[in-house]
Amino acid sequence: MKRRSFIQKGALSGSFLALGGAELFAMQNRLATLPKHQFNLNYAPHLGMFKHLAGEDPIAQLDFMAEQGFTAFEDNDMRNRPVELQNKIGAALQKHNMHMGVFVAHKIYWTAPNLTSGKQDLREEFLADIKASIEVAKRVNAKWMTVVPGYVDMTQDINYQTAHVVESLKQASALLEPHGLTMVLEPLNFFNHPGLFLKESPQAYQICKAVDSPACKILFDVYHQQIQEGNLIPNIDACWEEIGYFQMGDNPGRKEPTTGEINYKNIFKHIYQKGYKGVLGMEHGNSMPGAKGEQAVIDAYVSCDDFL
Incomplete structure (x- = not known):
C-alpha cells in the first residue's frame, strides 16, 4: 500500500x-x-463511455464522471449538438467545477484537400466554422478546440501546402485570440488516416512556430504518435512549449490504458512532473462491453494515475 x-x-x-x-x-x-478517486491529472471521459453505469442521459453521465473523481470532459461532437443541450452541459460542468476539453471546431476533409489547396472559398468555409465554434465555446466554457488541416493536395509541393495551411491558421488565430481560445492541431497517424496532411508532432511544431500565436498549439494524441513516430517522451519534450492538449488511447486497439503496449503510468508521471495543468482527453473505446467494461476503464485510470 x-x-x-x-x-x-x-x-x-x-x-x-x-x-x-x-x-x-x-x-x-x-x-x-x-469523489471515489482523486486523480493527479485532468482526465476527460466522453459521452457514452459510462452509459451502462450512468444511464443514457448526457447530464447523468456528467454527474457520474464527477462522482468518480474525473475533473474534465471532452466531446468531439459538441458543435453539432442542440444549443439547449450545450447550455445544459455547460451548466453541469460549472456545477461540478469540471474543465471542458476539446470539441471539433470545423468540417474535416478526410479525402479531399481543403486548407492545403489554398482555395479562398475553402478557407472562408473554415473561418466561418471557427467563428461559429467561438459561440459554442462560450456556452460550455471551453478553452480548446480541435483543428485537422485535412487531406494532402497531390497537385502541389508540400511546402506550398504548408504555406497555405499556415495562412489559414493565422487568420483563424486572429479570430480566437480576443476570446482567449486555442485551436489545437491534431497530427493523425498514417495507418488509420492515410493521406492526411498533418501526421507528425515535429511537423505540427513547425507549423505552430510559423503561426506564432497563443491561439494555435498542438494536440498531442499519444495513440496516434505511438503509431506514427514512437519515441513518445522525447517527442513530448521536444514539442513541449507548443503542446496545448493531450489525448490518449492504447495501441493496438485504441482502448483504455493498460490494454496495449504504451506505458501510460510513466507518460502520465512525466507530464505531471513537467507541471501540466491542462486536460487529457480519453479519446478511445472500451475494451469490454457493458458495465464491466466501463468499470475497467475507471480502474485503468486509477492504476495509471498511481505514480506518486
Whole structure:
C-alpha cells in the first residue's frame, strides 16, 4: 500500500473510533459525497463511455464522471449538438467545477484537400466554422478546440501546402485570440488516416512556430504518435512549449490504458512532473462491453494515475 493511502486510511480509522454513533453517521454521509478517486491529472471521459453505469442521459453521465473523481470532459461532437443541450452541459460542468476539453471546431476533409489547396472559398468555409465554434465555446466554457488541416493536395509541393495551411491558421488565430481560445492541431497517424496532411508532432511544431500565436498549439494524441513516430517522451519534450492538449488511447486497439503496449503510468508521471495543468482527453473505446467494461476503464485510470 502506498504511504499516502496508508496514512489517509489510518487517520480515518482513528477518527471513526473516537466518534459516537451520531457523529460517525454524519461523517459517513460526508464521505459518501466525496469523489471515489482523486486523480493527479485532468482526465476527460466522453459521452457514452459510462452509459451502462450512468444511464443514457448526457447530464447523468456528467454527474457520474464527477462522482468518480474525473475533473474534465471532452466531446468531439459538441458543435453539432442542440444549443439547449450545450447550455445544459455547460451548466453541469460549472456545477461540478469540471474543465471542458476539446470539441471539433470545423468540417474535416478526410479525402479531399481543403486548407492545403489554398482555395479562398475553402478557407472562408473554415473561418466561418471557427467563428461559429467561438459561440459554442462560450456556452460550455471551453478553452480548446480541435483543428485537422485535412487531406494532402497531390497537385502541389508540400511546402506550398504548408504555406497555405499556415495562412489559414493565422487568420483563424486572429479570430480566437480576443476570446482567449486555442485551436489545437491534431497530427493523425498514417495507418488509420492515410493521406492526411498533418501526421507528425515535429511537423505540427513547425507549423505552430510559423503561426506564432497563443491561439494555435498542438494536440498531442499519444495513440496516434505511438503509431506514427514512437519515441513518445522525447517527442513530448521536444514539442513541449507548443503542446496545448493531450489525448490518449492504447495501441493496438485504441482502448483504455493498460490494454496495449504504451506505458501510460510513466507518460502520465512525466507530464505531471513537467507541471501540466491542462486536460487529457480519453479519446478511445472500451475494451469490454457493458458495465464491466466501463468499470475497467475507471480502474485503468486509477492504476495509471498511481505514480506518486
